[in-house]
Amino acid sequence: MRIATLLTFLIILAAPGTTRAGAPTDTAAPGGKLHWQSFNDGFAAARQNGRKIIVDVYTDWCGWCKKLDKDVYGDPKVAAYLRDHFVLVKLNPEIKANVSYRDTVYSAAVFAQGFGVSGYPTILFFEPSGEPIDRLGGYVGADKFLPIIKFIGEDYFKKMKWEDFMKTEGDPAHQ
Numbered sequence: 001m002r003i004a005t006l007l008t009f010l011i012i013l014a015a016p017g018t019t020r021a022g023a024p025t026d027t028a029a030p031g032g033k034l035h036w037q038s039f040n041d042g043f044a045a046a047r048q049n050g051r052k053i054i055v056d057v058y059t060d061w062c063g064w065c066k067k068l069d070k071d072v073y074g075d076p077k078v079a080a081y082l083r084d085h086f087v088l089v090k091l092n093p094e095i096k097a098n099v100s101y102r103d104t105v106y107s108a109a110v111f112a113q114g115f116g117v118s119g120y121p122t123i124l125f126f127e128p129s130g131e132p133i134d135r136l137g138g139y140v141g142a143d144k145f146l147p148i149i150k151f152i153g154e155d156y157f158k159k160m161k162w163e164d165f166m167k168t169e170g171d172p173a174h175q
């Protein structure tokens with residue numbers, strides 16, 4: 001019994017993307033690390049600096065979440081864009097932690113469920129004010145993720161449909 005408890009403890013300590021307290025760590029990316037913040041700190045920073053928020057809802061056991069960290073967030077173009085346009089938040093709904101959203105405290109799991117998270121990874125997008133924009137469920141490769149974050153990060157979603165935006169994204173002068 002002691003060995004199983006010790007092994008579980010060591011697995012939790014070694015899990016990538018979290019510290020012992022479940023707080024996010026930075027993701028290595030060429031050209032610099034992405035700075036991931038806790039939920040409450042990230043939303044406060046976004047209000048202060050006027051940047052949109054990405055909430056990466058993940059679990060430690062999720063293979064696609066690890067692939068997203070390595071291949072998408074680790075992509076130099078994606079990482080550079082994220083550093084310039086977003087506040088980045090990691091949220092593990094399996095950690096017993098509370099988040100404060102719009103003056104109400106929720107468990108991380110209840111918050112995620114309230115925004116329709118039913119699988120991992122799921123990425124939630126918010127305005128700096130905390131107003132929800134959209135969500136992206138499942139893994140998307142870097143080549144498809146970059147236009148999505150540009151569409152949201154540069155407010156194209158407010159003035160055109162995704163299909164029209166994708167027509168302009170094919171134009172090298174637009175990129």
